[in-house]
Amino acid sequence: MSLTREDVTYVANLARLEFSDDEVTALADQLGAVLDYAQTLSELDTKEVKATEHVLQLKNVFREDVVKPCLTNEQALANAPDSEAGCFKVPRVME
Amino acid sequence: MELNQKTIHEINDLLKKKEVTVTEVTQSVINRIDGVEGSTDAYLRLQSEEALNLARIVDEKLKARKKISPLEGIPYGLKDNLCTQGILTTCASKMLYNFNPPYNAHVYNLLIEEGGILLGKTNMDEFAMGSSTENSAYKVTKNPWDLNKVPGGSSGGSAVAVASDTAFFTLGSDTGGSIRQPASFCGVVGMKPTYGLVSRYGLVAFASSLDQIGPFTKDVEDCALVLNAIVGHDEKDSTSLNIEKKDYTKNLKQGVKGLKIGVAQAFFGEGLQPEVRKSLEDAIAVYKAMGAEIVDVSFQYLDYALSAYYLISSAEASSNLARYDGIRYGFRAEEYDGLVDLYRKTRSQGFGEEVKRRIMLGTHALSSGYYDAYYKKAMQVRTLIKDDFDQVFKGCDVLLTPTSPTTAFGIGEKTNNPLEMYLTDIYTVPVNIAGIPGISIPCGLDQVGMPIGMQLLGPVLSEKTILKAAWAFENETNYKNLKAPLGREV
Numbered sequence: 268m269s270l271t272r273e274d275v276t277y278v279a280n281l282a283r284l285e286f287s288d289d290e291v292t293a294l295a296d297q298l299g300a301v302l303d304y305a306q307t308l309s310e311l312d313t314k315e316v317k318a319t320e321h322v323l324q325l326k327n328v329f330r331e332d333v334v335k336p337c338l339t340n341e342q343a344l345a346n347a348p349d350s351e352a353g354c355f356k357v358p359r360v361m362e
Numbered sequence: 363m364e365l366n367q368k369t370i371h372e373i374n375d376l377l378k379k380k381e382v383t384v385t386e387v388t389q390s391v392i393n394r395i396d397g398v399e400g401s402t403d404a405y406l407r408l409q410s411e412e413a414l415n416l417a418r419i420v421d422e423k424l425k426a427r428k429k430i431s432p433l434e435g436i437p438y439g440l441k442d443n444l445c446t447q448g449i450l451t452t453c454a455s456k457m458l459y460n461f462n463p464p465y466n467a468h469v470y471n472l473l474i475e476e477g478g479i480l481l482g483k484t485n486m487d488e489f490a491m492g493s494s495t496e497n498s499a500y501k502v503t504k505n506p507w508d509l510n511k512v513p514g515g516s517s518g519g520s521a522v523a524v525a526s527d528t529a530f531f532t533l534g535s536d537t538g539g540s541i542r543q544p545a546s547f548c549g550v551v552g553m554k555p556t557y558g559l560v561s562r563y564g565l566v567a568f569a570s571s572l573d574q575i576g577p578f579t580k581d582v583e584d585c586a587l588v589l590n591a592i593v594g595h596d597e598k599d600s601t602s603l604n605i606e607k608k609d610y611t612k613n614l615k616q617g618v619k620g621l622k623i624g625v626a627q628a629f630f631g632e633g634l635q636p637e638v639r640k641s642l643e644d645a646i647a648v649y650k651a652m653g654a655e656i657v658d659v660s661f662q663y664l665d666y667a668l669s670a671y672y673l674i675s676s677a678e679a680s681s682n683l684a685r686y687d688g689i690r691y692g693f694r695a696e697e698y699d700g701l702v703d704l705y706r707k708t709r710s711q712g713f714g715e716e717v718k719r720r721i722m723l724g725t726h727a728l729s730s731g732y733y734d735a736y737y738k739k740a741m742q743v744r745t746l747i748k749d750d751f752d753q754v755f756k757g758c759d760v761l762l763t764p765t766s767p768t769t770a771f772g773i774g775e776k777t778n779n780p781l782e783m784y785l786t787d788i789y790t791v792p793v794n795i796a797g798i799p800g801i802s803i804p805c806g807l808d809q810v811g812m813p814i815g816m817q818l819l820g821p822v823l824s825e826k827t828i829l830k831a832a833w834a835f836e837n838e839t840n841y842k843n844l845k846a847p848l849g850r851e852v
Contacts, residue, residue, distance in 0.1 A: 275722070282680060282725040283687075283705040284718055298723055300781045305669040308739050311746070318741035319748055321571050321601075322557050322797025322822075328600040342464040346691035355689050358701050 269299035365390035366527040367845070370436050370584040373530065377430055384424065384435030388417035388479055391437045395481070395528045398848055401509055403501045404522040406442050407450060408482035413437060416479050423477075432587045434477035439523045439532040442483040443490055444575070445564035446470055449480075453566050454498035455488045457712035458692045467564025468596045469533060469575055476591050481529055484519030488714045489683065490540055490568045492516050493786045496777055497716045504773070505548060506846035507812050511770040514544030517578070521548040524578045525846050531588050532578045537568050538671050539766075539790025541576045542802035546765035546815025549804045549844060551579045551832070555589065556823050557797035558603040561596030569678035570601075572671075572794040581842050582803065582833040586610035589825065610829055618834045619653035621827075624758030628664040629789055635768045641806035641814045642764055648838055649762070654831075659754045659761065663746040664792055670747065671791035672784055673727050673740035679717075680724030686712065719780060744795050751796045755821040760831050763789055765802040765815035789817065799825050803832050804841040813844070 275291045275298070286294065340353050349356040365373065365387050376382045392410045399405060420435045440446065443453045445463035452458045466474070473480070487497035495503045495518025503518045505511040506526040513522045517534025521544035524532055534541040536554035545552025553576045560575045567573065577588035590611065595604040625646060630639060650656055688694035688708030695707035713721070727736035754761060766786055776783045793800040798821060805816040816835075820828045836842050 270726075274726070278722055278726045278729060281729060282721050283684075283702070283709050284713075284721065285706050285710045286718075294719065294722060297719060297780050298726065301672060301723060301784070302726075302736075304781060305673055305736065305740075308666055308669050308673075308743055309735070311663070311666065311739075311743060313739060313742035313746070316742040316745050318738055319745040320741055322744075322748065322795075323601060323603070325601060328597075330597065338464050343690075345464060346461055348688060348692075348694035357689055358698070358704055360701050 270295045270302060364394070364527070366394040369580045370433065370530050370587055373436060374430065374432055377424065377435055384417040384420045384479070385414065387435060388413050388437050391481065391528060391530070394526070398506070398526050399528060401504065401848065402506055402522050402526050403503045404484055404519040404526065404528060405439065405482045406452065406454060406485050406500055406519065409449065409480065413479050413481050420477055420479070431476055433473065433591050435479060436530050437479040437481045438473065439481050439484045439520060439529040440470060441486050441517050441520050441532065441534045443486060443535060443566040444470060444533060445566070446480070446483065449483065451483065451566070452500070453489050454486045454500055455712070455714065455717070456499045456693055457686050461692050463564070465564060468561035468598065469592045470564065472592055472594070484517070484523055484532055486519055487516035488717050489566070489679070490516040490535055490537055491679070491716050491720050493539070493543060493783050494776065495519060495544070496773065497714055499714055502773060505770050506848035507549065507770070508810070509848070510772055511812065512547065512773050514547035514766070514770060516540040518544050520578050521545055521550055521552065524548070524550045524580060526848055530580070531584060533575055533592070534578055535565055535568070535573055535575050536794065537572045537675060538794050539787045541578065542790050542800055542815070542817060543766050543787065545578055545802040547770040547813065549813030549846065551582055551585050551801065551803050553577055553585050553589065553801040554793060554799060555593065555825060556799045558601050559823070559825070560592050561594070561599040561602045563596055563598040567682040569675035570682060571678060572675055574794070582829055582836050583611065583614065585801065586614055586829050608826060610826060613826065614829055614833050616830055617652065618649060618831055621654045621760065621831060622657050622758040623649050623654045623831065624657050624659035624754060624761040626659045626661055626754065626761065626763070628661040629763035633767045633785070634764060635808065637806070637808040638764050638768065638814050642762070642816055645762065645805050645816050645835065648835060652834055652838055657758050659757050661750045661754065663743065663750050666743050667747050667792040667795055668784065668788050670740040670743040671787070671795055672723065673736050674744065674795070676720045676724035677727045677737050678724070680721045680728065683717070683721055688712070716780070747792055748796045751792070751798060751821070759820065759827055760824070761819040763817045763819065765789060765817040769808045769812035769814055793819055798822055799828055801828050801832050803836055804844065805835070805839070806841065807844065
């Protein structure tokens with residue numbers, strides 16, 4: 268089951284990526300090949316198998332709600348491409 | 363022998379005896395960097411001045427003191443996905459070209475406390491995605507055994523720095539083999555510890571359920587020393603194991619008499635280079651001669667590991683890399699029309715080809731209608747593979763396998779065929795899927811003189827057994843003394 272150009276464009280939108288026509292064609296081929304390879308998984312009957320999200324049997328890690336040092340506003344904004352008045356600045360979202 | 367060619371424990375002995383100073387040691391490595399870095403491109407950023415300044419400070423401290431800790435005054439490098447406050451951390455991506463982390467990775471803080479001397483940040487595949495370090499947005503690192511070949515990846519720069527004596531040790535990260543495969547390609551020791559043993563705090567995330575930090579060193583004893591320094595519980599990583607600390611150098615030299623070493627046909631399949639197979643057979647004979655018991659073990663589901671790995675890792679990556687949106691840090695596209703277009707343009711221009719490919723694969727695997735067929739299926743297969751390993755380790759203490767089916771390949775040889783590149787990880791990814799530890803150590807050279815690596819695997823938290831088995835082989839054979847020919851008098 269290979270990937271169509273439409274599939275690629277649909278997924279690109281979900282991932283907030285854009286590609287040229289040539290890139291879409293190449294991706295359809297390359298991802299298609301990887302997915303074909305991964306098709307072997309469907310040979311396995313896993314109806315009764317539990318999924319392992321994580322190899323450790325993780326439990327929630329709790330701690331007392333105590334204030335600890337954290338980044339200052341200045342540090343948090345230091346890497347921002349654009350900021351103003353102590354906030355990250357983004358293009359207008361609402362008209 | 364130049365100081366830079368020595369191991370950590372040798373330098374530590376010399377420092378203890380006051381026969382050398384940290385400044386001399388550091389200068390020796392910097393001289394070596396000046397001599398070979400132009401050919402290898404192992405580092406993305408160097409800070410030689412800062413390293414020398416720190417060396418002088420450590421020398422002052424040592425004057426007044428008899429005791430010295432194992433990594434004190436030892437120059438090292440860090441993979442560029444480990445956060446270093448005040449030193450750019452780019453993950454070899456244009457996306458983080460100007461990122462100056464506001465905090466340090468936990469492992470970096472531990473090494474600062476130990477008194478280590480940071481030389482610089484090493485090159486890697488962008489966001490640790492790749493098997494050759496060719497996916498760096500900045501430079502292609504070359505293998506010091508043959509400059510036309512890749513060093514492996516994704517921690518290629520870290521492997522090359524150790525192999526070419528431009529660091530005594532380095533740290534890398536291993537999501538599907540990114541420490542062990544380049545260690546194998548470059549003829550050095552590389553270890554991926556049990557998942558959760560080393561804190562991932564400050565490691566830029568690729569696939570959180572698989573990522574683990576580990577060392578590259580010149581020999582197994584050094585590996586144990588670095589492990590001693592970086593292992594430990596950290597409350598800032600919720601997956602960090604809260605267990606008692608061990609001394610990994612203890613009982614290291616005990617030998618392998620009576621140790622059960624498993625060999626599985628599944629790791630000697632199609633596509634295995636004949637010289638790699640031969641070296642592994644020789645290694646098995648060496649272990650037998652040392653009194654280890656060789657046992658045949660078998661896997662049921664190993665053939666499915668690579669597919670499961672690429673689906674799980676890409677799915678997690680697509681989620682982890684959603685944070686790169688051009689708002690809070692890193693690159694932002696110059697021209698865009700509105701917020702969504704800002705995201706799109708920033709991500710399309712900021713990420714390289716392979717990273718975008720993985721994000722696409724992962725997004726597809728998680729998307730509506732495909733989730734059960736791909737992502738959920740892969741996680742179920744993960745259970746089967748984990749159970750497979752559990753079963754195998756009932757019959758043996760460690761498992762001996764090749765690290766990679768081949769020795770290092772040529773630069774540019776596999777860049778146009780992602781699937782072929784992915785297949786180079788076939789013997790390393792099952793380890794991350796199961797969360798178990800593994801080490802790669804040198805075990806021979808192929809016909810054209812490229813290093814061959816063998817992998818020793820064990821159950822969860824069996825690092826000491828693995829190191830013991832690795833040390834025994836290393837010291838029974840002469841492979842550790844083979845040096846990359848780069849810039850050396852023959």
